[in-house]
Amino acid sequence: MSEVDGLTPTKTGDERITYRGPIKKLLVSPEIGALIGAVVVWAFFWGNGDKFGTAGSTANFLDVAAPLGIMAVAVSLLMIGGEFDLSAGVMTGASGVTIALMAKYFTDGGISLWVCIPAAFLLAGCVGWWNGFLVNRTGLPSFIVTLGSFFVIKGANLVFSKRINSLVNVSDVDKAHGYKFFKAVLGGENKFGDMKYRDIIFIVGGILFAVLMILGFIEQSLVRKQSISASDLIVSLIGVAGATFGVMTLHRTDSVNGNTVAGVVGLIGTVLAIVFYARARFEKREKIAGGFPPAAKTLLLLGILGTAVASLTGQLFDRNEERVMLQWMPTNLRLAVAILGGAFPLAMTIRSFMRGDIERRGRVISLLILRLPIICLVSLTGVVSLFQLTTVQAVRAVIITVAGTGAATCFYQARRAAGKASTKWFVNIGLLMTAAFLVVAFALRADSSAPRFRGGIFTSLLLGATLVLATTLVEASHRARTKADVSADQLGRRMILLGLIIGGIALAVRLVLSDGVFRMSVFWWMFFTMVGAFVLTKTKYGNWIFAVGGNKDAARATGVPADKVKTALFVATSLLGAFVGAMILMRLNSVQAQQGDGQEFEYIIAAVVGGNLMTGGYGSVVGASLGALIMAISKNGIPAAQWNQDGRFIFLGAVLLVSVLVNNYVRKKANEQR
Amino acid sequence: MSNKTPLLELENVSKYFGNVKALENVSTTVIAGQVTCVLGDNGAGKSTFIKIISGLHKPSAGKYMFEGHEVAFDSPRDARSLGIATVYQDLAMAPLMSVWRNFFLGSEPLRRFGPINLLDSKFARATAKEEMAKLGIDVRDIDQPVGTLSGGERQSVAIARAVYFGARVLILDEPTSALGVRQSDLVLGYVRAAAARDLGVILITHNPQHALPVGDRFLILNRGQSVGQFEKADLSFERLIELMSGRVHAA
Numbered sequence: 001m002s003e004v005d006g007l008t009p010t011k012t013g014d015e016r017i018t019y020r021g022p023i024k025k026l027l028v029s030p031e032i033g034a035l036i037g038a039v040v041v042w043a044f045f046w047g048n049g050d051k052f053g054t055a056g057s058t059a060n061f062l063d064v065a066a067p068l069g070i071m072a073v074a075v076s077l078l079m080i081g082g083e084f085d086l087s088a089g090v091m092t093g094a095s096g097v098t099i100a101l102m103a104k105y106f107t108d109g110g111i112s113l114w115v116c117i118p119a120a121f122l123l124a125g126c127v128g129w130w131n132g133f134l135v136n137r138t139g140l141p142s143f144i145v146t147l148g149s150f151f152v153i154k155g156a157n158l159v160f161s162k163r164i165n166s167l168v169n170v171s172d173v174d175k176a177h178g179y180k181f182f183k184a185v186l187g188g189e190n191k192f193g194d195m196k197y198r199d200i201i202f203i204v205g206g207i208l209f210a211v212l213m214i215l216g217f218i219e220q221s222l223v224r225k226q227s228i229s230a231s232d233l234i235v236s237l238i239g240v241a242g243a244t245f246g247v248m249t250l251h252r253t254d255s256v257n258g259n260t261v262a263g264v265v266g267l268i269g270t271v272l273a274i275v276f277y278a279r280a281r282f283e284k285r286e287k288i289a290g291g292f293p294p295a296a297k298t299l300l301l302l303g304i305l306g307t308a309v310a311s312l313t314g315q316l317f318d319r320n321e322e323r324v325m326l327q328w329m330p331t332n333l334r335l336a337v338a339i340l341g342g343a344f345p346l347a348m349t350i351r352s353f354m355r356g357d358i359e360r361r362g363r364v365i366s367l368l369i370l371r372l373p374i375i376c377l378v379s380l381t382g383v384v385s386l387f388q389l390t391t392v393q394a395v396r397a398v399i400i401t402v403a404g405t406g407a408a409t410c411f412y413q414a415r416r417a418a419g420k421a422s423t424k425w426f427v428n429i430g431l432l433m434t435a436a437f438l439v440v441a442f443a444l445r446a447d448s449s450a451p452r453f454r455g456g457i458f459t460s461l462l463l464g465a466t467l468v469l470a471t472t473l474v475e476a477s478h479r480a481r482t483k484a485d486v487s488a489d490q491l492g493r494r495m496i497l498l499g500l501i502i503g504g505i506a507l508a509v510r511l512v513l514s515d516g517v518f519r520m521s522v523f524w525w526m527f528f529t530m531v532g533a534f535v536l537t538k539t540k541y542g543n544w545i546f547a548v549g550g551n552k553d554a555a556r557a558t559g560v561p562a563d564k565v566k567t568a569l570f571v572a573t574s575l576l577g578a579f580v581g582a583m584i585l586m587r588l589n590s591v592q593a594q595q596g597d598g599q600e601f602e603y604i605i606a607a608v609v610g611g612n613l614m615t616g617g618y619g620s621v622v623g624a625s626l627g628a629l630i631m632a633i634s635k636n637g638i639p640a641a642q643w644n645q646d647g648r649f650i651f652l653g654a655v656l657l658v659s660v661l662v663n664n665y666v667r668k669k670a671n672e673q674r
Numbered sequence: 675m676s677n678k679t680p681l682l683e684l685e686n687v688s689k690y691f692g693n694v695k696a697l698e699n700v701s702t703t704v705i706a707g708q709v710t711c712v713l714g715d716n717g718a719g720k721s722t723f724i725k726i727i728s729g730l731h732k733p734s735a736g737k738y739m740f741e742g743h744e745v746a747f748d749s750p751r752d753a754r755s756l757g758i759a760t761v762y763q764d765l766a767m768a769p770l771m772s773v774w775r776n777f778f779l780g781s782e783p784l785r786r787f788g789p790i791n792l793l794d795s796k797f798a799r800a801t802a803k804e805e806m807a808k809l810g811i812d813v814r815d816i817d818q819p820v821g822t823l824s825g826g827e828r829q830s831v832a833i834a835r836a837v838y839f840g841a842r843v844l845i846l847d848e849p850t851s852a853l854g855v856r857q858s859d860l861v862l863g864y865v866r867a868a869a870a871r872d873l874g875v876i877l878i879t880h881n882p883q884h885a886l887p888v889g890d891r892f893l894i895l896n897r898g899q900s901v902g903q904f905e906k907a908d909l910s911f912e913r914l915i916e917l918m919s920g921r922v923h924a925a
Binding site: 538547553554559 | 766770771781790
């Protein structure tokens with residue numbers, strides 16, 4: 001055989017592909033948007049009023065969210081497999097109605113739930129199979145097929161419950177045989193005593209979580225040294241001691257002033273611990289001597305502006321003011337707002353006119369006479385109705401959250417831009433960012449009478465400041481790794497995983513045991529999320545689901561039974577619908593025939609908010625579960641903040657749009673930088 | 675050069691669709707470790723030819739022999755079970771799935787964990803990387819979606835996958851048609867590397883510049899007819915172009 005010049009295989013790694021650090025890897029995972037969203041939305045409502053986020057209300061909204069969460073798991077799997085199920089919502093009602101009607105009327109005395117519930121599951125399985133069969137056989141979009149099923153089942157629910165029970169709801173199944181068992185398994189509430197060591201478990205768990213996350217990220221981002229420097233390690237350990245002392249003292253004492261020393265010691269200790277740990281184990285880097293990078297200028301100014309707005313808004317508005325903006329504003333100010341609302345588009349129009357070329361100037365008449373009044377009117381109506389609808393405290397919370405997170409993002413980006421040009425400015429901007437966190441922390445604390453602000457938000461922001469300072473110092477003096485290092489990456493991943501598990505347990509202990517009630521619905525939600533995520537990522541069936549959604553022909557060509565996979569997904573969705581129906585029936589002891597009607601869109605929204613692609617082939621079960629959590633938080637948080645209940649629909653729509661845009665943007669950015 | 679027994683032999687194969695003669699009296703040999711190029715302009719019958727080899731069509735006349743025995747395939751699955759693998763232009767991959775998931779799609783490696791069979795992702799990642807390295811492809815991140823790879827790299831994943839799953843005859847359908855110069859060179863390198871691992875490779879292309887450097891044997895088709903099969907030594911670039919364009923007939 002002849003060897004051909006230039007065509008001998010060589011190692012051909014593309015030099016344009018750069019190594020992705022742990023944070024970028026995190027950003028390309030589909031559930032990250034939902035995770036951030038859940039934290040932000042939760043923090044938003046938590047900071048907005050005293051009623052949200054207490055143990056009792058948390059237990060409540062988790063219970064409300066459970067059916068949605070369970071269905072989101074199934075719907076997201078189906079969506080990844082490239083299909084929709086619009087009959088998923090009414091399926092929950094259908095199974096409830098089936099069980100209740102059978103239990104009461106199948107024979108004169110009704111029959112055992114041990115028969116009714118499996119029967120309902122069988123029925124649901126058949127519906128799922130039928131959906132899958134039709135989609136596979138006819139090639140019609142699942143949207144149409146399941147829309148048909150939706151109407152048929154909806155009609156059947158109403159017809160049968162009215163004819164047999166002569167009402168649109170069926171209740172009192174509690175006399176049926178087996179009720180006790182199913183009530184305990186599906187709809188039970190388990191009471192625990194208040195746990196004595198709850199807080200200490202939470203704090204220790206939280207600290208371990210933070211430590212493991214930090215260690216894991218450092219491990220994955222930096223280059224290991226040949227040997228460990230002992231002196232640096234000792235300083236780091238002293239830092240750990242300081243941090244521990246600080247946290248423990250803060251936990252024990254309640255007085256604000258007495259905490260200052262402990263707080264300062266704790267914060268300095270934490271920074272020392274992280275910085276010197278990095279010095280001990282990882283390689284240093286050369287300083288980049290450069291001037292201030294112009295790219296960072298605008299971002300920096302925006303960051304400072306955002307910080308100022310976030311700190312001042314708290315002082316300007318009263319956080320207990322529940323009137324709507326327009327009522328609260330003095331009459332003169334209302335007039336000013338109205339004029340501004342009209343003037344803004346005027347200014348924009350004039351600006352675009354001044355910039356325009358001759359041809360556009362020719363259209364000046366049509367612009368002034370036809371379009372300008374319309375634009376002004378729309379803008380004015382928009383501004384006025386916004387102020388008519390929102391309360392002062394809502395506007396305040398929105399401004400603080402948006403300005404604060406915006407400022408943090410701007411600072412972060414400015415720091416990143418500066419990092420490429422100059423080490424000095426990287427550190428300077430990092431210090432400024434730390435200062436900004438501190439300013440906002442103290443501004444919010446000073447303003448508020450609520451213990452939550454003095455304690456919770458203040459502490460979180462201080463922790464944020466510490467983390468910013470530590471990462472700035474570490475990144476400035478250590479070389480970032482540009483290659484994969486298998487053992488370090490694995491160690492880092494394991495640390496993060498362990499941290500997440502410990503943190504999750506600590507949070508669960510805090511949330512579940514504080515109220516003393518644990519509802520089975522929440523257990524099932526977690527159970528199905530874990531099973532779904534497991535199947536999707538750890539088994540071959542998960543691979544098949546991704547493949548049938550991503551490229552059905554390819555899946556079939558490589559031997560995946562594509563039709564069977566789709567049918568199985570439809571069956572699973574219907575079965576989970578039946579499960580949720582049974583769960584709600586056992587919980588409420590009655591079922592409405594219209595139950596679940598219209599919910600199918602909420603399931604889809606939850607899945608989409610969770611980063612699942614509408615077109616299939618990409619997504620995450622955990623993300624969908626988090627998407628359901630976001631919706632539940634907003635459903636519960638809006639009344640808790642004493643806003644108009646109906647506002648949740650506005651919120652839902654906004655959350656859907658924003659989260660999809662953010663997901664797409666993040667995914668695009670992260671993939672560009674691969 | 676060709677003292678081995680041929681892996682695959684076609685003798686005077688024809689295919690008719692009704693009264694259309696898609697292919698008439700075409701013969702070729704594929705030998706392990708060598709690349710047989712099938713050249714021809716659009717409509718020359720290249721697609722029909724691969725479809726016969728890969729078992730999608732049955733020849734209307736002529737002999738199809740695999741390792742000296744005559745065979746008749748009822749479906750592509752029969753061909754695949756003998757180790758005749760086809761890499762089509764669309765590559766049969768899901769663009770949003772990672773390289774290793776695509777590599778093992780449909781034949782996932784499993785690991786027992788108690789009563790459950792887990793996807794052995796550690797093995798899958800390592801093997802996918804290793805198998806591609808054997809063809810000279812260094813994928814930095816085996817977790818990146820196939821959609822973010824370049825066209826040449828995507829081809830390479832498909833080739834490595836076919837080789838790993840025991841292909842003995844590898845049919846490549848226009849692997850360079852949508853690629854730039856550098857990417858085409860890479861893919862042709864992989865083709866050579868696959869042949870070096872003792873596979874019989876059939877490379878279908880309409881680009882003589884790509885065929886000449888890698889091929890050992892050239893089957894030239896024109897309007898459903900075989901212009902002839904040539905050994906590399908008997909062919910120059912100019913001659914190849916002349917034969918392909920159909921201006922000159924083989925002596």
